[in-house]
């Protein structure tokens with residue numbers, strides 16, 4: 001059966017925001033987490049209109065920017081929602097687009113472990129939204145246990161070059177502290193992660 005990618009939105013011509021060069025962001029519908037300050041609730045809201053693309057349909061949709069991708073070293077970023085839920089889609093999509101496009105994922109890694117190995121075989125780079133490595137912080141902020149994400153990050157490091165993994169470490173008002181974040185950073189550096197993006201959530 002052909003894998004499909006349930007898609008909540010597609011955003012073209014993005015410049016160095018979620019990958020190198022010019023990218024098209026393809027937002028998956030569906031997410032196992034329920035982050036308190038989620039800005040993308042439409043990616044898991046039941047009322048969102050979802051289009052289920054086959055690899056050929058998505059390739060036909062995004063390839064009009066192929067020249068931009070190839071000229072700038074960009075490509076397609078699968079975000080969401082949680083794109084790795086649909087990792088089985090990636091091999092067929094890669095077969096269509098070849099190696100001239102970069103394929104990225106923005107992910108929480110909160111997915112079954114077999115999805116990690118499938119994605120690692122096909123995608124070029126990962127932007128990992130790890131939230132926080134403290135179990136209590138993760139649970140209270142996302143509503144889920146954080147051990148899956150951390151175990152999957154360890155798994156991913158064994159399957160791909162750690163230099164191809166950027167980990168985002170937010171300061172989350174009301175949920176973690178600078179001390180928590182320093183603790184997370186120390187754990188990540190010990191794991192071999194060097195590309196760490198620290199930033200603050202701005203709550204309006």
Ligand code: SF4
Nearest residue numbers: 031033034035038081
């Ligand atoms: S992982 Fe992302 S999409 Fe999912 S609930 Fe959290 S912020 Fe929203």
